[in-house]
Amino acid sequence: MSRKLSAYSLSLLMFLEPLAHAGTLKNCDKDGLACEKSSFEVGVTALYLQAFSSSLPRNSVNGFNSTSFLNTDRTNTSGYAPWDWGGILDGRYHFSDNNDLSLSWMSYSVGYRATDISHRVDNFGAGLFTTDSISVGSGRVKLNSVNAEFGQTLAITPRSIVRLFAGVQYLNVQKKSTGYSYSVFATDTGPAINTGSSVVENKYDGVGPRLGLDANYKLKGNFSVFANSAATILLARRTLSSSGKSNNSSRYSTLRRDIAVPELEAKLGLSYSKPLANGTASISAGWSVINYFNLLDDDRNNLTLSGPFLQGRWVG
Numbered sequence: 340m341s342r343k344l345s346a347y348s349l350s351l352l353m354f355l356e357p358l359a360h361a362g363t364l365k366n367c368d369k370d371g372l373a374c375e376k377s378s379f380e381v382g383v384t385a386l387y388l389q390a391f392s393s394s395l396p397r398n399s400v401n402g403f404n405s406t407s408f409l410n411t412d413r414t415n416t417s418g419y420a421p422w423d424w425g426g427i428l429d430g431r432y433h434f435s436d437n438n439d440l441s442l443s444w445m446s447y448s449v450g451y452r453a454t455d456i457s458h459r460v461d462n463f464g465a466g467l468f469t470t471d472s473i474s475v476g477s478g479r480v481k482l483n484s485v486n487a488e489f490g491q492t493l494a495i496t497p498r499s500i501v502r503l504f505a506g507v508q509y510l511n512v513q514k515k516s517t518g519y520s521y522s523v524f525a526t527d528t529g530p531a532i533n534t535g536s537s538v539v540e541n542k543y544d545g546v547g548p549r550l551g552l553d554a555n556y557k558l559k560g561n562f563s564v565f566a567n568s569a570a571t572i573l574l575a576r577r578t579l580s581s582s583g584k585s586n587n588s589s590r591y592s593t594l595r596r597d598i599a600v601p602e603l604e605a606k607l608g609l610s611y612s613k614p615l616a617n618g619t620a621s622i623s624a625g626w627s628v629i630n631y632f633n634l635l636d637d638d639r640n641n642l643t644l645s646g647p648f649l650q651g652r653w654v655g
Contacts, residue, residue, distance in 0.1 A: 377434045378618075382652035384427035386627065390449045390480060391643040394514075394635045395421070422646065423449035425482075433654075437492040441504070445484045447644065452477040472522030478515050480635075480642070485509045486549060502553040508571045510600070512543040512642075514635055537583035541635060545575025545600055561613065565623070567606040575600045604629040606648070618655025624648065 425447030433439045455474040488506030495501055516539045524531045551569030558564065579594040608625015629644045 377432070378654055380431040380433065380439075380652065380654045382427075382429050382431075382650055384429075384648050384650040386425040386427065386445075386447065386646065386648045387422060388425055388447060388449070388627070388629075388644040388646035389422045390451070391645070392635050392640050394640045395451055395480075421449045421451045423447070425644075427650075431490075439490045439492070439502075441486070441488045441490060441506075443486045443488075445486075446482070448479065448481045450477070450479045469525045470522060472520065474518065474520040476516060476518040478517060481513045482644075483511045488549065488551075490553075498557040500555045500557075502555075504549075504551050504553070504569075506549045508547060508549045508573065508602070510543065510545045510573055510575065510602075510631075512541075512631075512634060514541040515539070533586060535583065535585040537581065539581045540579070542578045543575045543600070543634065545573035547571055547573035547600075555610075561611055563610050563612070565606070565608055565610060565625075567604075569602075569604050571602040573600040573602060574598075598633055600634055601632045602630065608648070610650075618653060621652045621654075623650040623652070 425445065427443055427445045429441060429443035431439050431441040453476050455472075455476075457470070457472045457474075459470040459472075486506060486508050488504045490502050490504035492500060492502045516537075518535075518537045520533075520535045522533045524533070549569060549571040551567070553565065553567045555563050555565045575598055577594075577596050577598055580592070582591045583589070604627070606625055606627045608623050610621055610623035612619055612621040625648060627644075627646065627648045631642045634640060634642045
């Protein structure tokens with residue numbers, strides 16, 4: 340995680356270094372749009388996101404479940420919704436009457452783990468029987484997405500600017516989970532021991548249309564607030580590979596199917612821009628939420644990524 344943070348921090352410093360050499364602002368139009376008919380824009384964003392999904396570990400300590408007076412199950416499960424670093428690299432070409440073409444790449448990877456300890460007491464009529472078990476699971480989710488967009492910027496008021504865009508997104512998601520279980524079941528003839536292990540790999544490759552809106556409202560002193568939103572519907576190919584062992588038996592399976600994965604995302608934040616002799620440098624910070632539907636494991640789970648971001652941008 341420290342290597343990821345250092346890489347994204349270095350990229351931000353490279354883009355913000357021109358702030359130390361402030362110059363004069365070029366004459367722009369009255370609506371505050373691009374100073375020239377054509378220009379290039381580059382940006383880098385550091386993300387710190389928390390991953391939520393029903394297929395990832397949940398926090399539950401000292402849970403208790405009773406099916407009857409003598410049938411009891413006490414569990415102690417430790418898990419967490421994991422945080423990790425990610426990043427976005429994007430470029431944009433402005434041309435004609437406030438039109439633009441943009442290309443962006445987002446990368447995010449997060450690991451997780453959980454431990455489940457269970458003590459169960461059952462009444463089968465002939466007496467009480469106990470089962471003690473422990474399960475350990477771990478895994479990692481890797482996500483990469485590429486967006487290609489065409490945008491049109493409109494000045495609603497002298498302070499309000501809106502960018503409408505349409506394009507296409509490519510998405511690649513990989514989730515690998517490993518698990519190990521050990522249980523001891525007390526019987527009349529002595530304890531019975533069961534062991535098991537499993538490896539499950541899910542891979543998604545999808546592409547689909549994308550629509551969105553970026554809204555910006557100018558404040559005093561080169562500050563502005565912004566709200567960005569986008570929606571995508573991806574047609575994805577899911578490949579599921581699983582293998583496992585239980586005592587002396589083994590199993591292997593592979594499944595492929597096509598699914599639809601809708602995606603919604605939103606950003607809200609504050610930015611500061613500094614006009615310079617050869618362009619404009621800006622820094623932005625805020626909160627980002629991305630939600631993928633029908634993703635991971637049984638195709639009915641959602642994957643939500645939520646957390647703060649810091650962005651550096653240069654327009655010249």
